[in-house]
Amino acid sequence: MRALADDLRWLRNAAQRVRDIDVVTAANPPEPFRCWLCDQRAPARSALLHALDSPRTGGLTQALSLIPPGDEALARKRTKALAKRVAKLATVLDEQEPELDELHRLRRAIRRLRYALEWLGDDAKPVKRVQEALGELGDVRATFELLEEFPEAGDLGDFQRELWARVHSGHHKARKAWRKARTSVIKVRS
Template sequence: MPKSRLRTRELRSLAARACIRRDPDAVHELRRTASRLAARLALGGQRVLRDDLRWLRRSVAEARDLDVLLARDDVEPSLAAWLEREREAEQGRLVERLDLARSEALAEALERLPDPDDDAARRALAELSRRARHAGDDFARTTGADETVRVSAHRLRRRLRRLRHALEWSDVHCEPVRVAQDDLGRVCDDALLARTLERARSSGLSVEPACHLERAIEAGLERARGRWPALRAHLTALASTDGPWPDDGGR
């Protein structure tokens, strides 16, 4: 079965599962599948349907953030109970937002799209690599760990995710991109917990300040900056539209 059709089937069933009951796996996979399909649109140079996929991802974003925090083992019990209540309330909002008629129409449209041709896909991969490199250069120029640095890291993480999914779709080696995206993902998850702690405290919950998280975020950002030159070289090779792909045996 063509990849687009397979992913579209997944999208349908995951959207239904996420609505029927609280299902962290369905929410996570729904976001991931939507992201993979957005990468497939990027490979075909298509603009239409991207907003719909963005809408789908955003519809479950808050639920996903809460699920990520609830899965951590360093959350104190009072905060876990608060997160649990927030997630329960979010489920109702998710069902309202996740209009199944729109996701069904989106799935119908996606499954009929022809596959992108190889030349267009190759040019698109090069462009996605350049965009990730540009975001990485911006991030590498930062120092410290304030909010603007975190926004810059988050932007790089998003671009690496889009590139990774496009590489996976095209069966091109993506390990360095995946590792960098996962590293930044851990930093962004810590930053999310730090923000949530502040929100919980401002709503009257008594929880410890996030000092250890701040140290972990700073260390994570510093590590990502240190690894940037190697990743940059890899992205530069990917950004070339001729010659073999890096580290994939010249296929």
Template structure:
């Protein structure tokens, strides 16, 4: 079994990078570390500090979403790109109040003294996380929606992280998470585009939306068979 120390140090090391904006991995790795440490708390059976880590991850989320949108493979319409750049400046201005605050320092100190895992308790917690992922999958199969798909992806990610703390293979979870992660990036980009179109009349952006929707259809057609599901049975694009 692995302890939390490496991820606490990972979090500590990437906070300055996230604040500087010099490395796009900075904010992303802050979120990765925060999510992994939340799973460690699950394995401990602790509720304390979970809300703090959730606040950390969500607080950095806006910056990360905008960075991914701007750095992605898409040829963004000029007006939409300017909108994203403006939103990223605003999001970055808010980041120091979270990551450079005394609250974050106190959180790091608390995380640094987390106890080691007790194997029996940790394996029971893994069982609960696995059962939750299975319930999410069953809900997805019964009532297919993008929301249910992403809920399953998040549950799958927690199972992966828990297995890695326990020294167990997580190849399946990692592979599925990577497939579904691309769909989530598309959903985020579509959401940002929708926000832009609420305030702008932009024919190029409307055409770009159709491109993204078609790509989402192709992504679903690729991802769902990997899960043992058929897009056509749900009326989703094949």
């Protein structure tokens, strides 16, 4: 449904900055970066509260509550398409040094597939494991994005090297999880 899709995206974007700041802060980054994150949180939280209090969020909540239950046959058809997309995007895991943005796209596709499988009552565990592995990479990506805004990021060389080590390890874990999940995804696709 096109109507409501933009609203869901808007709400996700409204929540994202606070979420990212909280995730990065919880990972205990170096002191100056942590202090900067604390300063960023108040305006981000204020913007989120404003969004949550808006007629758009109120309308979205009511509209979602009124949507009739989904049709299972249609859901299965769409889940097949999601599995196909995941299988296509997952080829990025075979690359030696995949880009974080590509892994992020894969993570989002996998998340959709997992929720679709869960809604249908199918086994989503293998897919969930890939999602979790990619989720760690998503947190690193969020850290890099916030570091780009941090004026003293150049002084945090060790921290950035540590982040890249997490990328390599996360990539390895995601690849391993994908090897186990691939068969079940192909089964959904066909």
